[in-house]
Amino acid sequence: MxxxxxxxxxxxxxxxxxxxxxxxxxxxxxxxxxxxxxxxxxxxxxxxxxxxxxxxxxxxxxxxxxxxxxxxxxxxxxxxxxxxxxxxxxxxxxxATILDDEGAWFGFEQEYFFYKDGRPLGFPEHGYPAPQGPYYTGVGFKNVGDVAREIVEEHLELCLEAGINHEGINAEVAKGQWEFQIFGKGSKKAADEVWMARYLLLRLTEKYGVDIEFHCKPLGDTDWNGSGMHCNFSTKFMREVGGKDYFEALMAAFAKNLDDHIAVYGPDNHMRLTGKHETAPWNKFSYGVADRGASIRVPHSFIRNDYKGYLEDRRPNSQGDPYQIASQVLKTISEVPAKSAAAA
Structure with missing residues (x-):
């Protein structure tokens, strides 16, 4: 034993x-x-x-x-x-009470900031570093510093060894900001793995003397980006049948349920979803092909494949509870009758 x-x-x-x-x-x-x-x-x-x-x-x-x-x-x-x-x-x-469906696939893009001494990692004691631009997917000490990549690489290994379906990492738009991606089949499975990946990251950074800041707009009303947790989603019907009529009915359902989505997409989202920095206003629903400034980004591949595949809801923020986010997405999808849409 x-x-x-x-x-x-x-x-x-x-x-x-x-x-x-x-x-x-x-x-x-x-x-x-x-x-x-x-x-x-x-x-x-x-x-x-x-x-x-x-x-x-x-x-x-x-x-x-x-x-x-x-x-x-x-x-x-x-x-x-x-x-x-x-x-x-x-x-x-x-x-315990969320909607779940093993045929529903979710990919969460978790953004966050490393923080040390009360400011993002790499920020000077007073003022700001050079403006945003070179940090996204950046390399080199001046862009990512001397410890952040060590942490994200170690976190990646921990997740993979734990059996979490971690799908990638990259430095994000603001200095000290990073992202990891988690994919799962089923609301509960996907959300469990997001929470576990968050746990492993928080536990890992203890030994580095670095904090993780999940707030969606930690630098307030400035030109520095906030943090999202974009939710990529599809159902079996969306992947295998789809169709333009179904897609348009689905977007109408998302528009109708805007308030319900914002209510569970993470606190303080009005600070992040301002219509600036590639975000849609929190109180207006929109969608567009490859449009990073829309509420829902529609991939080119979705259109080319006769309106089949996955969609990306860009509104959930970095503090959001993936259980509630996935459940609300499924609830909205369930309002659109797949069979009648296919027949139309």
Whole structure:
């Protein structure tokens, strides 16, 4: 038997954006534990905005497990938060009630800033560095510094070794800003892996003395870019049938549900979605072919393939909860009858 270090990871009850939490349990197994073998585990919800002190018990229910590449005999255990009965989802448990469909594919482009000493990594103590332009996909010390690439490369390796479907990295438009991409089939699977990748990045940067800033516009009303989490999505019908009539009906549904989307696409999005810096205004819906300034960017390949394939919603921001984002996208898609659209 081997003693395994099980890192139970969950989302707390802080609003408007939950924080990742984690604690370690040691259990003996004769092999890497399966999800079914992992026990429920309690925690003090009064310390995480999920219970009151006079009745503080909450329960962690494992929902996904990954190898922990940073620990010998380690496992990363993604959990839902349950009420003390271990059966009823806690009110803060967004994962338990979202729409899910294994035929729905999601690709999330997670942008973020490295921060050190209260400012983006590479910013001078006073003022700003040279204007945006050379930093996006940049190379060289003057563009990316001496530690950021080391961190993102190590994070990439950790994700791949954990079995997370990490699909790429690049330096972003602002200095100190980077992006990684996660792809998954099914709302829950894709979102689980985004949260786990975030967790691994936050844990990794502890040893570098660097913070991760997920706020969508950390530099406020300046000419420096904010951070998004563009959501690429498709369903089986979109990939295999599609059609112009269906696409136009889908865009009408997205326009009708604008307020519902903005409500879950991340806090403070009005600071980022201003109509400047390749963003659509938060209160106006638009779409366009290869248009980075539209709410939804339609790839050229989608049009060439008789309106089949994937679409990119550019409005979700870097703080967004991927569970809620994916669920809202699926909810809107479900309003468009695929069969009747195909018949039309």
């Amino acid at each position: 081997t003693k395994y270090k099980l890192e139970y990871i969950w989302l707390d009850g802080y609003k408007p954006t939950p924080n990742l939490r984690g604690k370690t349990q040691i259990k003996e197994f004769d092999h890497f534990p399966s999800l079914e073998e992992l026990p429920l585990w309690g925690f003090d919800g009064s310390s995480t905005e999920q219970a009151e002190g006079r009745s503080s018990d909450c329960v962690l229910k494992p929902v996904a497990v990954y190898p922990d590449p940073a620990r010998k005999n380690g496992a990363l255990v993604m959990c839902e938060v349950m009420m003390p009965d271990g059966v009823t989802p806690h009110p803060s448990n967004a994962r």
